[in-house]
Amino acid sequence: MKAKIISLVLGLIFLMSSFIIGDCLVFQNTMVSVKAATTVSENKAIQQKLKELGYYTGSVDGVYGQGTRSAVIAFQKANGLTADGVVGTQTAKALGVTLNSEEVAQSGSDLYLLAKCVYSEARGEPYEGQVAVAAVVLNRVESPEFPNTISEVIYQPWAFTAVHDGQINLEPDSTAYSAAKDAMNGWDPTYGCLYYYNPATATSSWIFTRTTVVTIGRHVFAI
Amino acid sequence: MKKNQDVLGENKTNKKHYSKSVVMGLSISTAILALSTVGLGIAFGVAQSKSDSYGIQLENVYQKNMYDLVESVNNVETKLSKVLASNSNSYRKKLLNEVAQDSELAQNAVSGLPLSANSLSQSVKFINQLGGYSQTLADSLAQGKALTENDLETIGKLHQSVKDMKKEINKFSQKTQNDYSILNQSLLLNGDYNNFTIELSKIKGDNMDYPVMIYDGPFSDSTLDKTVKGLSGESKDKDQCKQEIEKCFKNLASIQYNGETNGRFNTYTYNVTNTDSQKLFVQVSKIGGHVITVSGRGSESNEKNINEESAKNIALDFAKENGIENPQVVWSDSLKNSFYLNIAPTQNGIVLYPDLVKVKVDLGSGSVVGYDSTSYFMNHVNRKLSQPTHTAKEFKSSLPKDMTVKNMRAVLAPLDYNREVLCFEYECEKNGSTYYFYLNALNGKEENVLKVIQTQDGSKLF
Numbered sequence: 282m283k284a285k286i287i288s289l290v291l292g293l294i295f296l297m298s299s300f301i302i303g304d305c306l307v308f309q310n311t312m313v314s315v316k317a318a319t320t321v322s323e324n325k326a327i328q329q330k331l332k333e334l335g336y337y338t339g340s341v342d343g344v345y346g347q348g349t350r351s352a353v354i355a356f357q358k359a360n361g362l363t364a365d366g367v368v369g370t371q372t373a374k375a376l377g378v379t380l381n382s383e384e385v386a387q388s389g390s391d392l393y394l395l396a397k398c399v400y401s402e403a404r405g406e407p408y409e410g411q412v413a414v415a416a417v418v419l420n421r422v423e424s425p426e427f428p429n430t431i432s433e434v435i436y437q438p439w440a441f442t443a444v445h446d447g448q449i450n451l452e453p454d455s456t457a458y459s460a461a462k463d464a465m466n467g468w469d470p471t472y473g474c475l476y477y478y479n480p481a482t483a484t485s486s487w488i489f490t491r492t493t494v495v496t497i498g499r500h501v502f503a504i
Numbered sequence: 505m506k507k508n509q510d511v512l513g514e515n516k517t518n519k520k521h522y523s524k525s526v527v528m529g530l531s532i533s534t535a536i537l538a539l540s541t542v543g544l545g546i547a548f549g550v551a552q553s554k555s556d557s558y559g560i561q562l563e564n565v566y567q568k569n570m571y572d573l574v575e576s577v578n579n580v581e582t583k584l585s586k587v588l589a590s591n592s593n594s595y596r597k598k599l600l601n602e603v604a605q606d607s608e609l610a611q612n613a614v615s616g617l618p619l620s621a622n623s624l625s626q627s628v629k630f631i632n633q634l635g636g637y638s639q640t641l642a643d644s645l646a647q648g649k650a651l652t653e654n655d656l657e658t659i660g661k662l663h664q665s666v667k668d669m670k671k672e673i674n675k676f677s678q679k680t681q682n683d684y685s686i687l688n689q690s691l692l693l694n695g696d697y698n699n700f701t702i703e704l705s706k707i708k709g710d711n712m713d714y715p716v717m718i719y720d721g722p723f724s725d726s727t728l729d730k731t732v733k734g735l736s737g738e739s740k741d742k743d744q745c746k747q748e749i750e751k752c753f754k755n756l757a758s759i760q761y762n763g764e765t766n767g768r769f770n771t772y773t774y775n776v777t778n779t780d781s782q783k784l785f786v787q788v789s790k791i792g793g794h795v796i797t798v799s800g801r802g803s804e805s806n807e808k809n810i811n812e813e814s815a816k817n818i819a820l821d822f823a824k825e826n827g828i829e830n831p832q833v834v835w836s837d838s839l840k841n842s843f844y845l846n847i848a849p850t851q852n853g854i855v856l857y858p859d860l861v862k863v864k865v866d867l868g869s870g871s872v873v874g875y876d877s878t879s880y881f882m883n884h885v886n887r888k889l890s891q892p893t894h895t896a897k898e899f900k901s902s903l904p905k906d907m908t909v910k911n912m913r914a915v916l917a918p919l920d921y922n923r924e925v926l927c928f929e930y931e932c933e934k935n936g937s938t939y940y941f942y943l944n945a946l947n948g949k950e951e952n953v954l955k956v957i958q959t960q961d962g963s964k965l966f
Contacts, residue, residue, distance in 0.1 A: 409785035428615035472767035
């Protein structure tokens with residue numbers, strides 16, 4: 282009996298050890314999904330066609346979201362195309378949609394990155410608190426004391442805990458997206474703050490010396 | 505006894521059987537143990553070598569950034585001394601442009617180093633302002649102006665600071681090339697800061713004196729120290745401000761006083777709920793009782809109950825109620841159910857872009873769920889605008905020939921930092937793309953060109 286338990290335990294250890302190896306491999310294979318670079322009007326045409334063909338049930342709003350992406354993948358699978366969820370020339374041809382070659386649409390990656398930062402740093406905070414966190418990032422871009430692009434500010438080592446511990450790679454929800462979009466449009470309930478902290482968890486004594494402008498949810502915003 | 509023996513005999517056979525299975529079990533478990541040990545060993549080895557290789561790669565990135573930083577500081581020092589030595593305006597312009605680029609590089613390198621948060625901000629500010637100042641001087645040389653005595657004196661002081669910085673940073677860089685791991689030092693904490701940060705911040709020593717740079721450009725102190733110009737009227741208490749909210753919103757369910765925000769604007773804050781149960785965060789100025797911001801998520805559904813035309817009217821009504829003078833919708837864009845509008849006040853029919861108000865109307869509830877009038881109350885004053893001596897039509901011929909003009913109007917455009925210029929705005933089309941041209945209303949000079957860019961999240965101007 283004892284031996285059985287021993288072998289069971291050892292077997293488990295063995296299993297776990299193979300998980301550790303597996304884990305390393307899984308970690309390496311994690312990729313951020315690439316977004317399709319089609320324009321709003323093209324997206325609308327794509328959604329309309331997918332809807333007619335029965336692949337898409339959402340609204341024809343021109344926003345290339347998860348719903349559109351899944352519908353495109355389903356269409357691609359059914360038509361023997363590479364199921365990457367991106368409407369390229371082949372998929373567009375099969376759908377009967379013409380892509381406007383004159384304009385190269387941009388993926389809005391700054392907004393996506395900002396949304397990821399908001400989600401990882403402030404999910405669970407009230408909406409205005411999420412807008413405020415996004416605004417602090419943008420205020421830093423404008424400030425001479427910080428780097429001058431959104432990606433540099435966010436990925437500056439040690440600047441944000443959520444970036445440091447990898448939570449930045451979580452997929453943002455629509456609220457974080459909306460908050461990031463508002464901040465990009467100029468909303469700033471902090472009137473130009475460069476710092477925020479959670480007084481319950483902040484470890485740096487320096488941060489408490491900054492002048493508080495407003496407290497929103499659990500975050501203190503300071504200049 | 506016999507029974508007992510039997511029992512014992514039985515026990516014996518059982519024992520024999522048992523010990524056999526124990527031996528078998530043991531050999532199996534020994535085999536498993538051996539396999540697991542090997543497995544664990546491999547796993548550990550793989551994990552270890554992976555983490556070692558991650559560490560090496562990270563260290564390489566840090567070292568690269570350190571090299572870039574040293575290289576760009578060296579270049580800035582050399583080029584600034586050449587600016588002082590040169591007597592040619594065109595060569596000085598070239599050098600100053602390069603100094604601006606090298607400063608950007610230095611700043612990029614610093615932002616990629618593992619510095620503790622809130623450290624080295626003074627040095628980063630110095631580098632950024634140095635770049636901004638050099639660019640401003642290069643631009644003014646490009647416009648045919650010469651450097652003044654004052655400019656040269658400032659460059660001289662800047663050069664001295666950069667020289668000190670160069671000396672220290674080269675000393676430090678020699679250390680980092682010699683068996684020094686930036687990664688390891690960045691993981692060792694000493695109080696609030698890590699070791700690497702503490703050592704790098706020594707570069708900004710006591711003897712280093714940063715000159716104050718007075719110029720209009722990005723990152724200049726004059727751009728940062730903005731004061732509120734557009735707020736006037738009596739001081740209001742939190743109950744009076746609450747009434748102002750009631751005036752602006754047509755579909756209120758509840759208002760709750762939340763606290764204060766005391767920054768560039770001094771405001772009372774309220775948590776507001778509308779009849780569609782949408783939660784809004786509203787800030788109202790203590791002076792004059794104007795709504796400064798409204799932050800709200802809006803509905804998540806895609807059900808639209810009002811069209812964009814009515815949304816425009818809702819936004820305009822809100823702006824008028826809030827004291828915006830002669831508002832006009834100048835730009836709109838939608839993302840799902842959020843309809844974003846830019847509203848500008850007008851003065852004698854001239855659109856005042858510096859005083860832009862931003863509104864977000866929810867097409868589901870038909871309610872204002874976002875509002876920002878900070879630019880308006882920051883900048884709005886009754887301006888003395890010079891009357892254009894020409895008309896928009898007269899300057900139309902100076903636009904590129906392949907542009908089809910769709911619309912034109914007189915606007916006050918905010919151009920490079922604090923400069924407001926009376927312009928004619930031409931909305932043009934070329935190959936299906938939309939461009940906005942801004943020609944100076946007094947002399948027809950092209951001041952700015954913007955292009956409408958389509959992104960996944962709506963269109964934007966660039």
